[in-house]
Amino acid sequence: MNKLPEIFEAHELTRRNFIKGAAAAATSLSVGPFFLRQASAAASDEWKIGTIFPLTGNLAFGGNEGMLGALVAQEIVNERGGIDTLAGKKKIVFAKADAPDQTASVNEMNRLLGKEKVQITLGSFSSAIAYTASAVAERRKTIFWETDAVVIDLTQRGFKYLFRTNASAAFSGGDAASFVANYMAEKLGKKAEEVTVGIIWEDGTYGTSVHKGILDRNTKHKLKIVLDESYSGKSTDLSPVILKVKAANPDVLMGAASGADAILCCKHMRELDVNPKAIVGTCAGWGVPNLGKNVGKAVNGIFTSDFPCEVNGKALAPHALELREEFIKRYVKMTDNKMGHGSANSWLTFAGVMVLFENVLSRCKSLDPDEVREAALKVDIPVGGMANANGCRFVPHDQSDGGQNERAFCCVVQWQDQAMFPVYPENMATRQPISIPLPPWRERA
Amino acid sequence: MDATLYIQLIISGLLIGGVYALIAIGLTLIFGVMRIVNFAHGEFVMLAMFISYWLVTSTGMSPFLALPITAVALFLFGVLVYVLIIRRTLSSAQVVQIFATVGLGLLMSNGALIAWSADYRMLQSDIGNTIIRIGKIQLGGALLVAFVVAIAVSMLLFAFITYTHTGKSIRATVQDRRAAQLMGINIDRVFLLTFALGSFVVGIAGGLLAPIYPVYPTVGASFGVISFVVVVLGGLGSMPGALLGGLLIGLVETLNDYFIEASLKQAVYFAVFILVLVFRPTGFFGQKGNEE
Numbered sequence: 001m002n003k004l005p006e007i008f009e010a011h012e013l014t015r016r017n018f019i020k021g022a023a024a025a026a027t028s029l030s031v032g033p034f035f036l037r038q039a040s041a042a043a044s045d046e047w048k049i050g051t052i053f054p055l056t057g058n059l060a061f062g063g064n065e066g067m068l069g070a071l072v073a074q075e076i077v078n079e080r081g082g083i084d085t086l087a088g089k090k091k092i093v094f095a096k097a098d099a100p101d102q103t104a105s106v107n108e109m110n111r112l113l114g115k116e117k118v119q120i121t122l123g124s125f126s127s128a129i130a131y132t133a134s135a136v137a138e139r140r141k142t143i144f145w146e147t148d149a150v151v152i153d154l155t156q157r158g159f160k161y162l163f164r165t166n167a168s169a170a171f172s173g174g175d176a177a178s179f180v181a182n183y184m185a186e187k188l189g190k191k192a193e194e195v196t197v198g199i200i201w202e203d204g205t206y207g208t209s210v211h212k213g214i215l216d217r218n219t220k221h222k223l224k225i226v227l228d229e230s231y232s233g234k235s236t237d238l239s240p241v242i243l244k245v246k247a248a249n250p251d252v253l254m255g256a257a258s259g260a261d262a263i264l265c266c267k268h269m270r271e272l273d274v275n276p277k278a279i280v281g282t283c284a285g286w287g288v289p290n291l292g293k294n295v296g297k298a299v300n301g302i303f304t305s306d307f308p309c310e311v312n313g314k315a316l317a318p319h320a321l322e323l324r325e326e327f328i329k330r331y332v333k334m335t336d337n338k339m340g341h342g343s344a345n346s347w348l349t350f351a352g353v354m355v356l357f358e359n360v361l362s363r364c365k366s367l368d369p370d371e372v373r374e375a376a377l378k379v380d381i382p383v384g385g386m387a388n389a390n391g392c393r394f395v396p397h398d399q400s401d402g403g404q405n406e407r408a409f410c411c412v413v414q415w416q417d418q419a420m421f422p423v424y425p426e427n428m429a430t431r432q433p434i435s436i437p438l439p440p441w442r443e444r445a
Numbered sequence: 446m447d448a449t450l451y452i453q454l455i456i457s458g459l460l461i462g463g464v465y466a467l468i469a470i471g472l473t474l475i476f477g478v479m480r481i482v483n484f485a486h487g488e489f490v491m492l493a494m495f496i497s498y499w500l501v502t503s504t505g506m507s508p509f510l511a512l513p514i515t516a517v518a519l520f521l522f523g524v525l526v527y528v529l530i531i532r533r534t535l536s537s538a539q540v541v542q543i544f545a546t547v548g549l550g551l552l553m554s555n556g557a558l559i560a561w562s563a564d565y566r567m568l569q570s571d572i573g574n575t576i577i578r579i580g581k582i583q584l585g586g587a588l589l590v591a592f593v594v595a596i597a598v599s600m601l602l603f604a605f606i607t608y609t610h611t612g613k614s615i616r617a618t619v620q621d622r623r624a625a626q627l628m629g630i631n632i633d634r635v636f637l638l639t640f641a642l643g644s645f646v647v648g649i650a651g652g653l654l655a656p657i658y659p660v661y662p663t664v665g666a667s668f669g670v671i672s673f674v675v676v677v678l679g680g681l682g683s684m685p686g687a688l689l690g691g692l693l694i695g696l697v698e699t700l701n702d703y704f705i706e707a708s709l710k711q712a713v714y715f716a717v718f719i720l721v722l723v724f725r726p727t728g729f730f731g732q733k734g735n736e737e
Contacts, residue, residue: 056555058663060563203708231707234667236658237461237695240454240702247450260565260659267567271576271585272453294567294659296574445574 045082047090047367050097050118052108052133057100058234059126061259061288062345066125066148069342069349070094072330076323077357086365092357097121105129109136119367120145122353125345127151127169127205134162143369143376147352148345150283151209155404160397161369163376165352166307167390167408169206172282173213173256175410176305179424180252181221183412184278187436188251193222198250198276200241200265202233202258202285210256210282226250233258233285242268245276252278257285266295266302270441277437283307283410289340292418298444299415301435306420308388308411309347311428315389323354323387340419351388355379359392383407389428449581454699456582460592462695464653467595468668469675469687470602471646477682478619478639481531481542485550487669489644492553493519493651494660495561498568501655508570508656509590516648523644527637535636550665557662565659573656591653598649599688602642606684615639619682674718680731689729693717 051070054063074092082089095116099105105124112118113136121137122145124130130149137144138159146154146162150169155162181192188195199214201207207230218225227248231241238261245253253276255265262285269275281287283306292299310328313321327350331342342350356376361367363375376394383391391407412424414433421431438444472486483489493515500511530549534542575586606612617625618635626632658664675694679686694714701713721728 056558058666060558060662061565064563229707231702232710235702235707235710236667236671237457237698237702238707239457239461240699241707243450243453243457243703260661260664263565263567263659267585270574272583273576288565290564290566294565294569296569 044087045089045091046093047083047085047361048093048095048116048118049367050095050109050112050116050121052097052099052105052112052121052123052129054100054124054126054129055096055098058259059100059129062125062148062284062343063098063100065339065343065345066123066349067096068331068334069147069327069346069351070122070353072327072334072346072350073353073357075330076326076354083357083361085362090361099124099129099133102128102132105133106136109133113137113140113142119143119369120356120372122147122349122356124149125349127154127209130154131205134159137161141369143372145352145356147349151205152212155395155401158397159403161373162403163394163405164403165355165386165390165392165405165408166348167410168213168404169209169282170213170216171408171410172305172307173210173215174217175412176254176280176282176303177214177217177221177223179303179305179412180254180278180280181218181223183424183433184252184280184436187433188277190251193224195223195252196226196248196250197223197252197254198227198229198245198248199225199254199256200227200229200231200245201256202261203230204233204258206258206284207233207256214254214256214282223252231261233261235261235264238264239268239272241265242272242274245269246272246274250276252276252280255279255281255286257281259285259288262286262288262291263294266291266298270298270445273441275438275440278303279438280305280412283344287344287413287420289343289420292415292420296445297418298441299418300444301438302415303423303433304413304415304420305410306413307344307348308390308409308422308428309344309413309420310341310430311389311411311422312430315384315428316387317382317385320385320387320389323351327387347388351386351390354387355381355392381407383409453582454703455696456584458696458699459692460584460588460695461699462692463592463595464588464650464657464691465668465671465675465695466688466691467598467646467650467653469672469679469691470599470684471643471650472672473676473679473682473684473687474602474646475640475643476676477684478615479531479535479636481535482546482673483643484543484546484669485526485553486647486672487665487667488550488553488557489519489522489647489665490651490654490668491557491660491662491665492522493648494655494658494664495557496648497652497655498566498660501568501570508568508572508587508652511655512594512649512652515652516645519648519651520641520645523641524637526644527640531640532633532636550669554662554665561662563662565661567659568656570656585657587653587656591657594649594653596688598646599684602646603684611638674714678718678721678728680728683728683730686728686730 053067078091082091097108099108120143125148127149134144144162146164152168185192185195201211279302281304287304287306359379360375381392413420414423422428423433497515534545573587577584614630675690679690
């Protein structure tokens with residue numbers, strides 16, 4: 001007889017082998033579920049949430065700052081042993097995605113929702129990325145938790161699973177216009193409708209939204225707009241735009257910049273001796289901590305309508321104050337104290353993610369999107385209750401602007417000593433506004 | 446409108462155009478000789494800007510003193526890239542060369558992102574803060590110096606290619622590689638020198654840009670696109686063409702931003718670009734066949 005191949009020989013069915021196999025199978029069947037239960041219990045001690053930010057590419061600065069804010073929030077709840085949910089303590093793990101552009105955001109969302117099987121995704125800093133990423137989440141009926149993108153119509157598309165904790169550009173642009181009309185005009189000795197305003201804005205999703213916010217609010221204030229000029233945020237030379245500002249000679253220059261363009265605006269204004277009586281930027285480029293270092297002392301006196309960050313402690317509820325201190329301590333440690341107390345992006349994301357962790361997931365038994373959605377719609381945090389002094393209550397999804405936090409707002413900060421301090425409204429101010437009217441560049445440098 | 450404003454606009458456009466030209470000259474030199482389009486060219490500019498930035502901030506030296514060091518560093522980087530990547534792709538299909546340089550560009554920008562973070566950094570220097578006033582015209586000191594240096598370097602490079610023995614070897618290689626080889630020219634050495642020389646010029650351009658423009662890991666993308674437009678406009682492989690193309694793009698950009706719409710900048714200069722290519726496919730000074 002031909003010899004059987006080794007593989008068959010080893011498994012030749014003898015009575016002894018059969019008994020051995022049966023015993024092993026019986027043991028597996030009886031003990032296996034025990035180990036599976038253990039493994040499952042270990043896994044269910046954690047809840048996985050997707051994060052999507054532009055961590056590389058042109059938008060990487062804000063994206064990485066946003067990610068840092070989320071990491072601080074994760075660190076805080078995990079050090080407490082996890083979120084105290086209706087299903088017990090749950091630690092948070094992140095499935096991270098890098099989306100430098102809209103195409104990547106769609107691909108990465110599909111990966112997060114498909115392969116990683118997350119049911120909640122948070123992000124995203126960029127308006128453009130939020131726009132496409134949230135559409136993928138909505139199609140799959142999963143939660144998209146936006147903490148930083150400002151594009152106005154993000155929450156005006158009738159989505160049911162989208163929540164935004166931060167204020168939209170209607171506030172950053174609109175509040176800038178209100179600041180000029182309600183505060184600056186008086187300081188300049190004029191009525192609001194007599195104040196001449198120039199607006200220069202980058203033509204991406206961000207700048208376009210802020211610009212709309214300014215114009216919409218100005219229907220009420222009636223500031224006199226003498227220049228309204230858009231430009232590409234990737235421009236390598238903005239001197240012609242600044243020459244237009246010079247020709248229009250507005251009392252107040254308002255700007256929406258996405259990044260390096262704010263630095264270029266300052267540089268060209270200084271070179272071309274363009275000296276409006278006030279410069280009021282709107283977060284992003286005008287509000288990044290490095291602007292002070294990049295522009296130098298001449299940055300002092302510039303206002304920015306920005307998202308509240310480290311506001312006057314008196315404007316915060318006790319728990320929000322605790323969160324604020326925790327954030328500063330951990331952020332400074334994570335960044336080796338290189339970025340001060342954080343940019344608006346890290347603050348906003350931290351504050352928004354803490355709402356998700358402490359006020360939404362704590363009321364859930366699972367991450368089922370419908371359950372999370374119901375819990376989110378019940379959130380009711382008064383103004384001053386979030387780490388950045390905002391409150392939180394979401395507009396129901398059957399109404400216009402559904403999913404938008406209606407208690408989010410901006411405040412005005414001013415560059416003083418090459419750092420930003422809240423100066424308006426008064427209850428959030430940590431310093432008084434200075435340099436009105438703004439001295440010329442050559443005196444500030 | 447005030448005539449001063451016209452003059453200011455034209456001068457501003459020409460000054461920034463001079464810097465565009467210098468960036469593009471490195472690219473056109475490499476293409477003209479080696480027939481390789483370096484898609485990592487913008488990232489070479491970024492690297493040069495970072496080297497200059499770190500040299501100035503860590504030693505306190507003047508940005509213009511840092512210029513030759515940056516240029517030499519880029520020359521050596523060019524040698525390294527040629528030996529490790531470019532040489533190995535020379536006999537491959539064009540698509541291999543494209544992917545190799547695109548990949549190198551991605552590696553460089555993301556490497557910079559990891560090493561130096563995505564922060565914007567603006568070099569603070571005396572020359573960067575100097576403003577030159579000629580009547581009512583105001584010019585940034587750093588930009589004016591950059592323009593003068595850019596034109597001088599372009600002229601020197603042109604003279605080097607035209608009058609030196611090595612330059613003649615390079616031109617011979619451009620005309621007919623095989624014949625040049627038969628005349629005893631070491632083609633590999635010519636290629637190595639050309640790639641390193643192109644990188645050297647980019648080093649100068651990056652060093653000049655550092656006090657003018659913020660540096661960050663993806664800054665190369667903006668300058669990369671412009672330099673490709675300038676090179677094709679001027680004629681692939683033509684140095685005088687790159688100079689003229691750079692000045693023209695600078696001027697078109699500035700005049701468009703003021704008189705038409707700043708956000709239409711790229712649309713307008715691409716329109717000029719298409720018009721030139723329709724009526725003169727070789728660009729201003731390109732040789733027939735180069736565009737193929």
